[in-house]
Every structure is written in structure tokens, then in C-alpha cells.
Amino acid sequence: MAQTLEELVDLARHCASAGNKQPLKYILSTCEEKNEEIFSCLGWAAYLTRWKGPEKNEQPTAYIVILGDRSLSDNFWCDHGIAAQTILLGARDQGLAGCMFGAVNIKRLAGFLSIDDHLEVKLVIALGKPVETIQIDPVGPEGDIRYFRDEHQVHHVPKRSLSDLIISTW
Amino acid sequence: MAQTLEELVDLARHCASAGNKQPLKYILSTCEEKNEEIFSCLGWAAYLTRWKGPEKNEQPTAYIVILGDRSLSDNFWCDHGIAAQTILLGARDQGLAGCMFGAVNIKRLAGFLSIDDHLEVKLVIALGKPVETIQIDPVGPEGDIRYFRDEHQVHHVPKRSLSDLIISTW
Secondary structure, three states: OHHHHHHHHHHHHOOOOHHHOOOEEEEEEOOHHHHHHHHOOEOOOOOOOOOOOOOHHHOOOEEEEEEEEOOOOOOOOOHHHHHHHHHHHHHHHOOOEEEEEOOEOHHHHHHHHOOOOOEEEEEEEEEEOOOOOEEEEEOOOOOOOOOEEOOOOOEEEEEOOHHHHEEEEO | OHHHHHHHHHHHHOOOOHHHOOOEEEEEEOOHHHHHHHHOOEOOOOOOOOOOOOOHHHOOOEEEEEEEEOOOOOOOOOHHHHHHHHHHHHHHHOOOEEEEEOOEOHHHHHHHHOOOOOEEEEEEEEEEOOOOOEEEEEOOOOOOOOOEEOOOOOEEEEEOOHHHHEEEEO
16 A cells, blocks of 8 residues: 555646646555544534534545745645546545545644645545445535535535536637 | 636536635636637736747637636635646546646626626636647756746656655654
């Protein structure tokens, strides 16, 4: 798994970067103890108010923390989005699945991972073997975009329709 | 080509979005006249100071403008990076190539495309059949990350090494 994480970062390494500045850095973890610490810094599924996150035996087995190096750029634009999506698509190709976390207790995480002040935590990517069933649904007429779990524990994600997204075509 | 653009946006439609708010909207163009107008709003390759952008017969044949809808969210986080990378990877799979532009004359573009005030231009993606040769190089010891063209018109892009990007592994 440790080698897989390096391969995933190598994909991100080749990505576009604003002004090609490449200010992103990475911390990798496949260590059970560190994984538990990282897990404790993440805000899981805000819309599932009665769900505290995955059970112990279903928790992520690896993490990639994406950081912005302020000594290389003072603006990371959307570089971390480009890198994170590349990593997650690469992970799917390896039979893994994952999730990007923006809701992170950064101070706590910085302590656990000894993150230097010149590095800004942009995203945490959790990775593991997928066990959940996900279903994409259309957003209903009331416009509610909150994901939910049904009685069979299927995770439903409402997505807007293509015609809602495309404003004009020339 | 118009259908291909819709398929690419449909890939982006399925992407992760902060809080699943899905605030991104899209304007598509395969129209020669609109393409010329969009082209005139883009800042091409800032590091190639003697190059004014591609010649007429090598200019992009399609554009996807990614906008953030302020009526749906007041923060787009890195959603546009996630979407743009997905669109560009999808485009490569279709034999196309492209480039994300953050350096955009937004006021001028808003005029040409009748972009409403509640929409914020986040990125412009240019697409077309690739004709250039690109080579990824290691960043040299002097740390220069500026891309350049050699005497054979090969476009060189220096990328940092994997060991420069990975701060720690647990």
C-alpha cells in the first residue's frame, strides 16, 4: 500500500499547476497508529447527523495529506483539487476508493503529523477498499443536495442534471 | 464536438463537490466566431514571452468555461480544479488535448458570453486536437520551474521530483 501511495502522488506530480509553480507537498500514511490519529481530525459526512463515521473495521487504511508550501507560492488556486481528483481516479484504477476531506481539524492534525508552519493543509484524502454501496440520484424538485442513507445502508448522492449545469452552448 | 463537450461536463457532474453543493455551471463553445472571442480573452503561456499563442490554424476548436454560481454557494473551494481535471482527462480519452486557463480577461469574456453577475468565471478550458510535442523534464538544481520551447519547438515542462513532494511517510 505504501508503494501505491507513492504511485498516486507521482500521478499528481505530472498534473497542471497554476504557473507551473507546483507548490503542493504530501504526507503519506499506512501506519495504523497514525491513521487513527488522522481519522480523529476528520469531519465525516456532515449531512448524516446521526452517523459518527465508519466503524473501526471499515476505517480507511491509508491517507494522503495534501499541503500547500507557502515558501513556493502564496496562492494555491485550485491545484489541490486537480491533484486530489487525479489521486482518487488513480486509486479507483487500483481497486481502491476514497474521499476528500476539507473539514479537517488542522491544528490537531499539524500536531500529530509534525506539520511545519510554512505548510498549509489543503485536503486530506482517505483511501481503502470500498465496502459501501453508492447511488447517484437526480436532485429532486425541492433542490435538496444533501446525501443520505436509506434503510438498506445505501448511500445516495443527489446530483444536479446536465441541463441545470449547462448555461449556454454556442 | 458539441456532443463531446456535453459528455465531458457529464463526467464533471458526477464529481465530488464541497458539501455536495455543486455550484459549478458551464458555458460550451464550438462556434468559430465565439471561439475567436474567447481566445482573445486568454493569457497564453506567460513564461514564453516571445510567443503570442498558437497560430490561427492551431487554435482551440472548443471551449468549456467553468463558472461558480454565487446563488448556490459563496465558496467554490477547489471544486473547479476537480471538475477541470476530470474534463481534461476525459478529453484525452477522446483523442483531444487541452489546457486550463486561470489568466482570463473576465470582464471582456463576460461581455462576449453574456455572463450574468451572479456567475464567477473560475477557469476556461481550451480543447482541440493536439499538435505539439510536450516533454516533462526534472526541475534543475537552480529550481527553475518555467516551461520553455527548444529549437525544435518541443514544449518542455519542468516538474519537481517525487522525493521533493513527499515530506514524510508513516
